Amino acid sequence: MQTVYKKKSGIPASTGDNNDNIKYDMVVFCHLRWDFVYQRPQHIISRLAKSLKILLIEEPWHRPEQEGSRLVEVAANLHILQPNVYHIDEIAGILPQYTNKNTATGWFYSASFLPLLDYFDFDTVVYDCMDELSLFKGAPEKLVSQERSLMDRADIVFTGGKSLYESKVKHHENVYCFPSSVDRDHFSKALNGLAIPEDIVTIKSPIVGYFGVIDERINLDLLKETAILKPEVSFVMIGPLAKIGEHDLPRLHNIHYLGMKDYKELPGYLKAFSIAMMPFALNDATKYISPTKTLEYMAAGKPIISTAIYDVVRDYSEDVTIISNSGEFSKAIDAMLANNNVLNPTDYSDILEKTSWDVTVEKMQAIIKNTVK
Template sequence: MNLSSNRGAPCSPFRLVWFSEIQWDFLSTRKQRLLCRFPESWSILFIEPFALRRRHHWIPVKRGRVWVVTVPFLKSVPFRIGRLLDLPLLRWLLSLPGILLMLFWVTILGFGSSNRIIGLSNIYWGRVAALLPCRLRFYDANDDHLAFPDNPHWLKGSLDHYLSKVDLLFSVSRELTSRLRVPPGVRLVDLGNGVEFSHFAISRPRKPAALSRLKGPILGYAGAMDWLDSSLIAATARAWPEYSIVLLGPAYEREWWQKQAAINELPNVHYFGKIEYSELPAWVQHFDLALMPLLSSDLKRVSHPNKLYEYAAAGVPVLSMNYCSAVERAREVLHVAVSQEEFVRMVPEALADRRVEARQAFARQHSWDTLAAVMVQELEKASRERSL
């Protein structure tokens, strides 16, 4: 690995430092899908957080053309140590090692120039990212991070301070944008979420061995476990004991599966954990029915689930709770329930849905290629305007 390779090359017109709230290799999200599609003329540094019991990159690694490095920051500090972190001076002192490590790698990798672009989705870095000299600053609003449980009260100030310095804001939904304190004059782009269409649409006829061993139709969910409505999964499993319910995906909460007393003892519910993104289409395509049994909450109401488009690209029928506007707008190609009882009752109807072409045509409209092109166009336009 040649960490100084960027220095000897001609200066690219765009250098982007992105502060992420999620690790590059932990879960495939919109950040990875978008950044992988940026043009060759862009150099990108992705700063990921530290998290217990996960893979880290203390020495930078390349993911395609993107540099990835782990830098611990305040999010890693357990807030149960008391109210000491309410003191701004103490917060800065505890943040200092992470700040210095970040500045070290930013400099070594050739991203130290004030001509860079700063992007943020990890709001714990808000005040620091707002101080870094740059050509352009933007915020990627992919979740209502202030609605997450156990947030410290000072986190809102970190986000608001950063928003006061941004030139551009991308958001997954208008509902989320409306919750943010965005100054007048900031350009707002409702980018939404998308899908790597061909990755999920190309036929994978070989069924994973683990699915082949299950009985009856397979009702499957693929995504993060933490927003799953376990009581709804339990009700569905009990109502349809001849069907197998498959859960695929990681959990942020440690020992999540062991704590799910409502479902982990049911014989027709099977949790397989995280599936590598490269292998995921082979699993999803062999679902007889794809499920979106997510909790309805303030956090999820402003979300825009890319799993909706992944399911649709795979061609499988979809049954979802009506928990956000993106689901409501997709009623023509999926089945939507407004209550747990209706969700359970609609399973046979949804299983019988054969509108494969309609679902795939819908998914194709939301490809990551299109969304990445929009993001790049907006960033380049705003960057050039700032340079005038």
């Protein structure tokens, strides 16, 4: 028998298809760990869980030192299954211990979970395409064909940005664009008397900062070259490494890596930023991205410098300074610092008032309700 681990104490898992404890309204398949960087899946699924009982299944995480898989209760209506197996195909073998096959909605964040689709009898299948995962470093070749099959069987496709929408709408008749939104109340805490965390308060100002995953999407050469040009400026990178190693990171006296931080702590770090940056590389992995952090930086009232990510350029070019090389990056920093490091937060109000995760989820739920078979 498997074990359900709540936040502090363990309780036995239920078995048997007729047990009420394992009847979920929605099963979510997610390639990102729930405890990883807090982003689109966490924002959307936590809100859906206010009215639906949800099981979120993560990718396999084989841990030989642990017996059985782990079910974590994040909230009364939200459980996270961490399968202790080698491959996605093996997850089907443990599912009877956690859920039955009759579930109203199947929600996919990655087509890699396609082998599990036939295990369930879903009324509605949703594909929330937040990234073009097939273009990411290390993506399996079969992911393209798996996505094609998933879209053939999906009733609804949501996309995390306009570029993704334009790509997917060619292959499905029921596609809706829902760019990542923002928890404005959370990030606007950076505008009040919030304390600045100790590991950044000691870093010399001015600070040009970034938070998010640090992976092949970050232009590390641009970061290094700009840091050389601006030795009096501190460049702070907050977030975990993914698919790159410590040896890949540029090391200079004015570049600081603070590691991964809890979502709750981010407003405090944002408060310490003089300028917020998005130093993305322009490559296959960033071709379709629509960075959530753009709006999060705005909610904190920070001036923003970004490389020419397509969705950022066409949606926010009047509000974000777009640069293409270290020279332009350096000049943009000088111009912003000459403006006393401050951008009036009301300058972003028109943008921020048009978006919220709550409204996004409400609209998604309405679409699902109208599409139910």
